[in-house]
Amino acid sequence: xxxxxxxxxxxxxxxxxxxxxxxxxxxxxxxxxxxxxxxxxxxxxxxxxxxxxxxxxxxxxxxxxxxxxxxxxxxxxxxxxxxxxxxxxxxxxxxxxxxxxxxxxxxxxxxxxxxxxxxxxxxxxxxxxxxxxxxxxxxxxxxxxxxxxxxxxxxxxxxxxxxxxxxxxxxxxxxxxxxxxxxxxxxxxxxx
Amino acid sequence: xxxxxxxxxxxxxxxxxxxxxxxxxxxxxxxxxxxxxxxxxxxxxxxxxxxxxxxxxxxxxxxxxxxxxxxxxxxxxxxxxxxxxxxxxxxxxxxxxxxxxxxxxxxxxxxxxxxxxxxxxxxxxxxxxxxxxxxxxxxxxxxxxxxxxxxxxxxxxxxxxxxxxxxxxxxxxxxxxxxxxxxxxxxxxxxxxxxxxxxxxxxxxxxxxxxxxxxxxxxxxxxxxxxxxxxxxxxxxxxxxxxxxxxxxxxxxxxxxxxxxxxxxxxxxxxxxxxxxxxxxxxxxxxxxxxxxxxxxxxxxxxxxxxxxxxxxxxxxxxxxxxxxxxxxxxxxxxxxxxxxxxxxxxxxxxxxxxxxxxxxxxxxxxxxxxxxxxxxxxxxxxxxxxxxxxxxxxxxxxxxxxxxxxxxxxxxxxxxxxxxxxxxxxxxxxxxxxxxxxxxxxxxxxxxxxxxxxxxxxxxxxxxxxxxxxxxxxxxxxxxxxxxxxxxxxxxxxxxxxxxxxxxxxxxxxxxxxxxxxxxxxxxxxxxxxxxxxxxxxxxxxxxxxxxxxxxxxxxxxxxxxxxxxxxxxxxxxxxxxxxxxxxxxxxxxxxxxxxxxxxxxxxxxxxxxxxxxxxxxxxxxxxxxxxxxxxxxxxxxxxxxxxxxxxxxxxxxxxxxxxxxxxxxxxxxxxxxxxxxxxxxxxxxxxxxxxxxxxxxxxxxxxxxxxxxxxxxxxxxxxxxxxxxxxxxxxxxxxxxxxxxxxxxxxxxxx
Numbered sequence: 001x002x003x004x005x006x007x008x009x010x011x012x013x014x015x016x017x018x019x020x021x022x023x024x025x026x027x028x029x030x031x032x033x034x035x036x037x038x039x040x041x042x043x044x045x046x047x048x049x050x051x052x053x054x055x056x057x058x059x060x061x062x063x064x065x066x067x068x069x070x071x072x073x074x075x076x077x078x079x080x081x082x083x084x085x086x087x088x089x090x091x092x093x094x095x096x097x098x099x100x101x102x103x104x105x106x107x108x109x110x111x112x113x114x115x116x117x118x119x120x121x122x123x124x125x126x127x128x129x130x131x132x133x134x135x136x137x138x139x140x141x142x143x144x145x146x147x148x149x150x151x152x153x154x155x156x157x158x159x160x161x162x163x164x165x166x167x168x169x170x171x172x173x174x175x176x177x178x179x180x181x182x183x184x185x186x187x188x189x190x191x192x
Numbered sequence: 193x194x195x196x197x198x199x200x201x202x203x204x205x206x207x208x209x210x211x212x213x214x215x216x217x218x219x220x221x222x223x224x225x226x227x228x229x230x231x232x233x234x235x236x237x238x239x240x241x242x243x244x245x246x247x248x249x250x251x252x253x254x255x256x257x258x259x260x261x262x263x264x265x266x267x268x269x270x271x272x273x274x275x276x277x278x279x280x281x282x283x284x285x286x287x288x289x290x291x292x293x294x295x296x297x298x299x300x301x302x303x304x305x306x307x308x309x310x311x312x313x314x315x316x317x318x319x320x321x322x323x324x325x326x327x328x329x330x331x332x333x334x335x336x337x338x339x340x341x342x343x344x345x346x347x348x349x350x351x352x353x354x355x356x357x358x359x360x361x362x363x364x365x366x367x368x369x370x371x372x373x374x375x376x377x378x379x380x381x382x383x384x385x386x387x388x389x390x391x392x393x394x395x396x397x398x399x400x401x402x403x404x405x406x407x408x409x410x411x412x413x414x415x416x417x418x419x420x421x422x423x424x425x426x427x428x429x430x431x432x433x434x435x436x437x438x439x440x441x442x443x444x445x446x447x448x449x450x451x452x453x454x455x456x457x458x459x460x461x462x463x464x465x466x467x468x469x470x471x472x473x474x475x476x477x478x479x480x481x482x483x484x485x486x487x488x489x490x491x492x493x494x495x496x497x498x499x500x501x502x503x504x505x506x507x508x509x510x511x512x513x514x515x516x517x518x519x520x521x522x523x524x525x526x527x528x529x530x531x532x533x534x535x536x537x538x539x540x541x542x543x544x545x546x547x548x549x550x551x552x553x554x555x556x557x558x559x560x561x562x563x564x565x566x567x568x569x570x571x572x573x574x575x576x577x578x579x580x581x582x583x584x585x586x587x588x589x590x591x592x593x594x595x596x597x598x599x600x601x602x603x604x605x606x607x608x609x610x611x612x613x614x615x616x617x618x619x620x621x622x623x624x625x626x627x628x629x630x631x632x633x634x635x636x637x638x639x640x641x642x643x644x645x646x647x648x649x650x651x652x653x654x655x656x657x658x659x660x661x662x663x664x665x666x667x668x669x670x671x672x673x674x675x676x677x678x679x680x681x682x683x684x685x686x687x688x689x690x691x692x693x694x695x696x697x698x699x700x701x702x703x704x705x706x707x708x709x710x711x712x713x714x715x716x717x718x719x720x721x722x723x724x725x726x727x728x729x730x731x732x733x734x735x736x737x738x739x740x741x742x743x744x745x746x747x748x749x750x751x752x753x754x755x756x757x758x759x760x761x762x763x764x765x766x767x768x769x770x771x772x773x774x775x776x777x778x779x780x781x782x783x784x785x786x787x788x789x790x791x792x793x794x795x796x797x798x799x800x801x802x803x804x805x806x807x808x809x810x811x812x813x814x815x816x817x818x819x820x821x822x823x824x825x826x827x828x829x830x831x832x833x834x835x836x837x838x839x840x841x842x843x844x845x846x847x848x849x850x851x852x853x854x855x856x857x858x859x860x861x862x863x864x865x866x867x868x869x870x871x872x873x874x875x876x877x878x879x880x881x882x883x884x885x886x887x888x889x890x891x892x893x894x895x896x897x898x899x900x901x902x903x904x905x906x907x908x909x910x911x912x913x914x915x916x917x918x919x920x921x922x923x924x925x926x927x928x929x930x931x932x933x934x935x936x937x938x939x940x941x942x943x944x945x
Contacts, residue, residue, distance in 0.1 A: 028640035067787040179516045182790030
C-alpha cells in the first residue's frame with residue numbers, strides 16, 4: 001500500500017515537472033528581436049540666406065544612443081548680422097537605423113497633430129525675430145519652415161529652443177500635448 | 193442572545209486567535225439556522241445563527257468533539273484538533289434521503305496562520321457589498337492595507353507602505369507573479385473571482401520567502417463544494433461613475449470524490465467622471481475565467497487542479513502621459529487635465545494590454561497520522577504590453593508596436609510539511625522558483641533575465657496554556673542572469689545572492705487581554721530593474737539608472753500589540769518599526785540628463801538606511817443586537833536615516849468608521865453608513881508636487897436577501913463618495929493631473945440556485 005502511494009506521488013511529481021524540464025517559454029537568451037530603436041535621434045537645421053539660397057549651412061543636434069548614454073552633440077548656429085533675412089528648415093531623423101530614417105515627411109503628412117515652436121533666449125529676442133512659414137491642412141501653423149529676421153547689427157550669443165509637440169486632441173496655438181523634441185542650439189550672431 | 197452578539201462580531205474583520213468557526217449547511221449548500229452544536233470538552237451547547245454558523249473566539253487549544261444535530265437530519269460528529277484559527281464546514285444529510293455519507297469540507301484553516309500574528313479577514317458577505325472595481329479596493333477595511341492606484345482599473349495592493357517585491361500577493365496558495373516592479377502593474381485578478389481576503393501583517397519571510405517583508409495578502413477563491421449536486425450563481429454589477437457593467441457566471445458541483453467549479457466574468461467600463469470633468473481614456477475591459485477540479489483521494493487527502501485566465505485592456509488617463517519635464521510642469525500648473533474629451537468606451541493609447549494565464553496542481557493531506565502536508569506545482573505566464581500615446585515613427589504599415597512588451601514566465605514549486613514534534617507543531621517549507629523575462633517592446637527598460645530561487649524555512653510553534661510561542665529560520669539563494677544588447681550581440685551577466693531570515697514571536701492571553709510581541713529579519717535580492725534600468729520613465733518624467741553593484745536589501749522588524757476582547761466589543765492596537773540597513777529605491781542624484789526630448793532629472797537605484805514606523809488600531813462594538821460599530825485606523829511614517837527626508841509613497845494617516853444596522857434575525861438585510869478621514873501625507877523630496885490636503889469621504893450601503901423557491905436573491909446598493917467631493921488622493925498617481933472619481937453608485941444583484 002505504502003509503495004503504491006509512493007508510486008502515485010512520483011508519477012504526480014514527474015507529470016508536473018515535465019513541462020519545467022522541457023521549458024515551453026521563450027528563453028531570455030534567445031530573443032529573436034532586434035536592438036531597440038530610438039524614435040528621433042537627430043534634429044537638423046538647414047539655414048540659408050534668403051536672397052542667396054545657393055549656400056545652405058547645416059547644424060545638428062544628435063543623440064544617437066538615447067537618454068542616459070553619451071552626451072548629445074550640438075552644433076552652434078553661426079549667423080552674420082549683416083544679412084537681414086535667414087531661412088530655416090528642419091529635418092527630424094532616426095539615425096540609429098541603417099539607412100537613417102527621415103521622419104520629417106511623416107510629421108508634415110500628419111501636420112494637424114504636430115506643431116513646432118521656436119523660442120529665442122532673452123539676449124537674442126531684441127535683435128532676432130522668428131516667423132513660422134508653413135501651415136497644416138487646417139491652416140494652423142506647422143513650423144517645419146521659418147524665417148529669421150535680423151533687426152540689429154551687433155554681436156550676440158544666446159540659444160534657440162526648438163520644440164516639436166504632438167497633440168492628441170485639438171491642435172491649438174499654444175504648446176500642448178506631448179513633447180516629441182525639445183532641443184536648444186547655441187546661437188552666435190556675428191557682427192563681421 | 194449574547195452568543196448571537198458574539199457571532200455577529202465575526203462578520204467583519206476578525207483577529208481573535210484561536211478562533212473557530214463552524215458552518216452547518218444542508219446538502220444543497222444552504223445554511224441551517226437553529227442547529228444544535230454540542231462541544232463536549234466545554235460541556236456546553238450552542239445554536240447556529242441565521243447564517244448557519246457558530247463562532248468561538250479564544251477557544252483553548254486542544255482536541256474537541258463537535259456533535260451537530262437538527263430535526264430532519266442525521267446527527268453528525270466531528271473531531272478536530274484546534275490549536276489555531278480554524279473554520280469547519282459540516283454538511284448534514286436529510287434523514288429521509290439516501291445520499292452518500294455526509295462530508296466535511298476540508299477544514300479551511302488559513303495557510304497564513306503560521307505564526308502568532310493574527311490574520312485579518314474580509315469575509316464573503318462583506319466583499320459582496322463593498323467589492324470595488326479592482327482587487328486593490330478590497331483592502332480598504334484592513335488597517336495598514338490599501339493600494340496605489342493609476343486610474344479606476346489599476347490598483348496595486350500595499351501593506352504598511354510597501355508593495356511590489358516587498359509584499360507577497362497570493363491567489364489562494366500561489367504567489368501571483370505579475371511584473372511586480374512597476375507601481376502601475378496591478379495584480380491580474382478580477383475582484384469577482386475573490387471569495388474572501390486574508391491579510392498577514394508583518395514580516396513573514398520565514399514562511400513565505402524573501403518577498404514577504406511587509407506581509408502577505410491572500411485573495412481566496414470561493415471554497416469548493418464537495419457534496420453531490422449542482423449549484424449556479426449569477427452576479428451582475430453596475431457602477432455609475434464610469435457606466436461600468438460586470439457580469440459573472442459561477443457554477444460548481446460534485447460527483448462522488450470529484451468536485452469542480454467554474455467561473456466566467458466580464459467587465460467593461462467607460463471613462464470615469466470626477467465632480468468637475470471626465471477622465472479621458474480611463475475606460476477598460478476585462479475578461480476572466482477560472483476552472484478548478486478537486487479530487488478526494490482519501491478522507492483527508494486530495495488533489496486540486498486550477499486553471500485561471502485574465503485578459504484585460506486598461507486605458508491610462510490621457511492627461512498623464514508625459515514627453516518631458518516641461519509637460520509635467522505644464523500639467524501641474526494647469527489645475528485641471530490638459531486633455532479632456534467626451535466620455536467613451538473607446539480605449540486608445542496610452543493603454544495596457546495584459547494577459548495572465550495560471551495553472552496549478554496542489555496535493556494536500558490534512559489531519560493524517562503523518563501530519564499535514566502540501567505539494568504545489570504552478571506555472572504562470574504574464575504578458576504585459578504598454579502602448580504609448582505616441583505611435584512609432586515610420587511604423588504605419590505594420591501597425592502599432594508596444595513601447596513596453598515583456599513576457600514573464602514563472603514556475604513555482606512549494607512543499608509544506610507540518611507535524612507534532614518537540615512538544616509543539618513543527619513546520620517545514622521548501623520553495624523552488626524559476627522565472628524568465630523576455631522583453632520585445634520598442635523600449636528596453638527591463639532587460640531579458642532568468643532567475644532561480646531555492647528557499648527552505650523551518651519553524652516551530654508551542655502552546656503552553658495561555659502562552660503561544662513561535663520561532664523560525666529560513667535560508668534562500670537567488671541566481672539571476674541578465675542578457676543585454678551590446679554591439680549587436682547579447683552579453684550574459686550572472687548574479688547570485690544568499691541570505692537568511694529569522695523570526696520569533698510570543699503571545700500571552702490573560703482573561704480578556706492579549707499581548708504579543710515579535711521580532712523578525714528578512715532580506716530580498718535586487719531585481720533586474722533595480723540593477724539594469726536605463727531609460728526615461730515617461731509616467732514620471734525621470735531618467736532611471738540601475739546599479740549593477742547593488743547589494744541585497746535587509747530589514748529588521750519589531751512589533752508589539754495589545755488587544756482587549758469583551759463579550760460585546762473588542763479593540764486592538766499594534767505598533768511596529770521596520771529598520772532597513774539597506775533600503776533599495778530610486779533616489780535623485782541631483783543631476784540632469786540632456787536628451788532630444790529635453791532635460792530629465794536623473795534618479796539612480798541606491799541602497800540607503802531607512803525606517804518605517806506606524807501604529808494601527810481597530811475597534812468593533814456590538815452596541816445592540818442589531819447595531820454594530822466598526823473603527824479602524826493607521827498612521828505611518830517612513831524616512832531615510834542619512835538625511836532624515838521622507839520616503840516616497842508612504843500612505844497618509846487614515847481613520848475609517850462604519851455604523852451597521854441589520855435585522856437581528858437576518859443579517860443580510862442591513863443599512864450602513866461609513867466615513868473615512870484621510871490626512872495629509874509626508875512630503876518627500878522625490879515628489880514633484882506637495883502632498884494633497886486631507887479629505888473626508890462618506891459612504892452608505894444597504895442590502896437585502898430574498899429566499900425564493902427557485903433560489904436565493906441578494907440585492908445591495910453601495911454609494912461611495914456620497915457627497916460627490918472633489919479630492920486628490922496621495923496614493924493615486926492621478927493626483928498630479930486630476931481629481932479622483934466622484935460619487936459612485938454601485939448596484940449588485942446576485943442570484944444563486
